[in-house]
Amino acid sequence: MSTAAGMHGPANAAPLDHGDWIAAAERWLRRIVEIPAALLVAAEVVILFAGICARSLHRPIIWTDELASILFLWLAMLGSVVAIQRGEHMRLTFVVGSLSKRAQAWCETLAIGAIFVFLTLMLHAAYDYTEDQSFVEMPALGWPGTIRALAVPVGFAAALLSCSLRLARHGIADLIGVGLVLGAFVLLLTLAAPALTAMGNWSLLVFFVGLLGAGVISGVPIAFSFALATCAYLLTVTSTPLTIVVGRMDEGMSGLILLAIPLFVLLGQLVEATGMARVMVAFLASLLGHVRAGMSYVLLGAMLLVSGISGSKTADMAAVAPVLFPEMRRRGMKDGELLSLLAASGAMSETIPPSIVLIAIASVTGVSIAALFTAGILPALVLAVVLALVARYRAGTEEDSIVVPRAPAAVVAKTLAVALPALLLPFLIRTAVVEGVATATEVSTIGIAYSLVLGLVIYRGGLSWRAALPMLARTASLSGAILFIVGAASAMAWALTQSGFSHDLARAMAGVPGGQFGFLLISVIAFMVLGSLLEGIPAIVLFGPLLFPIAHQFGVNEVHYSMIVILAMGIGLFAPPFGLCYYAACIIGQVPPEAGMRRIWIYLGSLFLGLLVLTFVPWFSTVFL
Structure with missing residues (x-):
C-alpha cells in the first residue's frame, strides 16, 4: 500500500547514471532477491492447489501444509527485503512531507539509518535462533528446523546490505548527523536505564509512546518503529535476549492462515489485469448509470464486489477508480467528491470477505474464520445503504449537468452475459470456505486458477508471461511489508504482555x-x-x-x-x-x-x-x- 512516499533516497540527491556502481549493485541485489521471492509466491499457489486437488480425489498429500509453512517464512522475509528496496514498507509521512526539502532528505536518512540499526542488532540474534531451531525436526518431511529458520538471518543480511547501499547514496553530513542522533539516543537510554527500571510500567510510556511515536512521526516505517521500540525496551529495562524477539516475530509471521495474504494480493492483481473488474463495473453502469447518483451507486456496488475477491483495500480501489472516475467526472462530479466517496467506500467494505484484516483478526484471536466470512457481509451492506443515501443527497449538486438515458435492456443483458463469469468469483470463494471445500488459506488458489482460466479463455486481457514476474514480485513486496508489520507487532505485543500491561x-x-x-x-x-x-x-x-x-x-x-x-x-x-x-x-x-x-x-x-x-x-x- 503506497500510504506515503517511499524511501527512494534523499529529496535533493542528484540522479544516478547507469554507470554508478551503487545503482548497479542495487539493481543486481534487487534481482537476486526479487526472483526467488516471486518464485516462492508461485510455488505456494501450486502447492496449496495441489493439496486441494489431492483431497478431492481422496488421496491427501500429508506434507503440503508443512512445505507451504517452510516456504512461507522465506517468502515473508524476502518479501520484506523487496519492500525495503522498493520503498513500500508502510510509513507515515504527513509530518515529514510538510518540512523543507533539506529536512525531508535528513529524515529519509534517519529512516534508513534506524532500519540499519535494527538489522545490525538482530543479525546475531537471528543466527542464534537458527542454531536453536536445528534441534527441531519437521514431522512430515523429517527436515531439520534450520532449513526454515535460516530464512530469518538470510533476510536480515539481505536487508542490511540493501540499507547499506541506500545509505551510501546519502550525503556525508546527513550520515554524520543521523549517526550522532542515534548514538545520543543509545547513550541516553543507557544512562537512564536504572531510573527507567525503577519506574516500573510507567517506563512503557517512554518506549511505546515516546520512542515509538518519534519514529513514526519522523518517517521510520511502522514495522521498524515497533521493532526498535521493543528492542530498546528489552535491552534497557530487562535481561531478555533479543533471540526472543526473533522467535516472536517468526511466530507472528508464520501462522499458516496468514498465507492467504500474498495469495489474495496476487488474486487482486489478476482480477485487474484480466479485465474482470472492468466488465463487472460495465454491467453495474449499464444497470444503474441513468438514475440520480447512479454512478455513485455503481462505485459502491463495485467496491462490494471487488472486495470479495482481492482482500486488499488498495487493490480494490485500484481496480475500480481508474474505470469509473473518467465517466463520473464527465457527468459533473468534482474531484473532491469522487475522492471522498472512494475513501468512504473503502472503509465501508472492510468486513467483506476475504478481507486481509479478517484473516489477521482470526489469526491472533482464534475467532473462527468461517464465522467471520459469514458475518462480514451484512454489516458492509448496511453501511453501503448509508453511503448510498448520502450519495443521493450529494448528487443534487454534483451530478446534474448531464442527463444519461437508460441503457436498453439488450445492452444490460449483454453486459451481464459478459460479466457473469467474473461476478461468480466472489460467490465461488465464499462458498468454497463455508462448504469446507478449501480452507481460508487455500481458497485463494481456487480464485487464482479460476481467474487465470477466465483471463486466458474468455477475457483475454493483460495476461502475458512478460507480466508474470513483475506481478509476482509486486505480490511478494506488498505481502512482505504486511507480514513484517505483523511480526514486529507480535513481538511488541509479547513485550507489553510480559510487562503486566x-x-x-x-x-x-x-x-x-x-x-x-x-x-x-x-x-x-x-x-x-x-x-x-x-x-x-x-x-x-x-x-x-x-x-x-x-x-x-x-x-x-x-x-x-x-x-x-x-x-x-x-x-x-x-x-x-x-x-x-x-x-x-x-x-x-x-x-x-x-x-x-x-x-x-x-x-x-x-x-x-x-x-x-x-x-x-x-x-x-x-x-x-
Whole structure:
C-alpha cells in the first residue's frame, strides 16, 4: 500500500547514471532477491492447489501444509527485503512531507539509518535462533528446523546490505548527523536505564509512546518503529535476549492462515489485469448509470464486489477508480467528491470477505474464520445503504449537468452475459470456505486458477508471461511489508504482555463506566484512533489479544466485536489527516489530498452513525451464524 512516499533516497540527491556502481549493485541485489521471492509466491499457489486437488480425489498429500509453512517464512522475509528496496514498507509521512526539502532528505536518512540499526542488532540474534531451531525436526518431511529458520538471518543480511547501499547514496553530513542522533539516543537510554527500571510500567510510556511515536512521526516505517521500540525496551529495562524477539516475530509471521495474504494480493492483481473488474463495473453502469447518483451507486456496488475477491483495500480501489472516475467526472462530479466517496467506500467494505484484516483478526484471536466470512457481509451492506443515501443527497449538486438515458435492456443483458463469469468469483470463494471445500488459506488458489482460466479463455486481457514476474514480485513486496508489520507487532505485543500491561489494561477496561455499553463505545473510539495512526493489521495484532478476552467478560459475542473493531479501524484508516489509506485513495484517484479534506467528513460521519447502529444492534453481525 503506497500510504506515503517511499524511501527512494534523499529529496535533493542528484540522479544516478547507469554507470554508478551503487545503482548497479542495487539493481543486481534487487534481482537476486526479487526472483526467488516471486518464485516462492508461485510455488505456494501450486502447492496449496495441489493439496486441494489431492483431497478431492481422496488421496491427501500429508506434507503440503508443512512445505507451504517452510516456504512461507522465506517468502515473508524476502518479501520484506523487496519492500525495503522498493520503498513500500508502510510509513507515515504527513509530518515529514510538510518540512523543507533539506529536512525531508535528513529524515529519509534517519529512516534508513534506524532500519540499519535494527538489522545490525538482530543479525546475531537471528543466527542464534537458527542454531536453536536445528534441534527441531519437521514431522512430515523429517527436515531439520534450520532449513526454515535460516530464512530469518538470510533476510536480515539481505536487508542490511540493501540499507547499506541506500545509505551510501546519502550525503556525508546527513550520515554524520543521523549517526550522532542515534548514538545520543543509545547513550541516553543507557544512562537512564536504572531510573527507567525503577519506574516500573510507567517506563512503557517512554518506549511505546515516546520512542515509538518519534519514529513514526519522523518517517521510520511502522514495522521498524515497533521493532526498535521493543528492542530498546528489552535491552534497557530487562535481561531478555533479543533471540526472543526473533522467535516472536517468526511466530507472528508464520501462522499458516496468514498465507492467504500474498495469495489474495496476487488474486487482486489478476482480477485487474484480466479485465474482470472492468466488465463487472460495465454491467453495474449499464444497470444503474441513468438514475440520480447512479454512478455513485455503481462505485459502491463495485467496491462490494471487488472486495470479495482481492482482500486488499488498495487493490480494490485500484481496480475500480481508474474505470469509473473518467465517466463520473464527465457527468459533473468534482474531484473532491469522487475522492471522498472512494475513501468512504473503502472503509465501508472492510468486513467483506476475504478481507486481509479478517484473516489477521482470526489469526491472533482464534475467532473462527468461517464465522467471520459469514458475518462480514451484512454489516458492509448496511453501511453501503448509508453511503448510498448520502450519495443521493450529494448528487443534487454534483451530478446534474448531464442527463444519461437508460441503457436498453439488450445492452444490460449483454453486459451481464459478459460479466457473469467474473461476478461468480466472489460467490465461488465464499462458498468454497463455508462448504469446507478449501480452507481460508487455500481458497485463494481456487480464485487464482479460476481467474487465470477466465483471463486466458474468455477475457483475454493483460495476461502475458512478460507480466508474470513483475506481478509476482509486486505480490511478494506488498505481502512482505504486511507480514513484517505483523511480526514486529507480535513481538511488541509479547513485550507489553510480559510487562503486566495487559493485566492493567484489563482491569481498567473492566472498570469502565456503563458496563457493556461503555466498553463498546470506548472500543469504537479507540480503534478509530488506532486505525488512523497505526493501520489496521498492527493495531489488531497489538490489541486484539488484549481486548477480546475483556469483550468476552462483558458478554460481547466475539464475531460481533470483530465486526465493530474492523469497521472502526476502517473509518480511522481513511480519515484525514493521518489515515494512511486516504492518501492511497488520493494516489489511485490522482486527486490532491486537499480536494477531499472538507467533503469527506459527511461520508465518514454517516459511516460513524451507521457503525453505532451496528455496535448496539448485534443482530446484524450474528444473524447468519
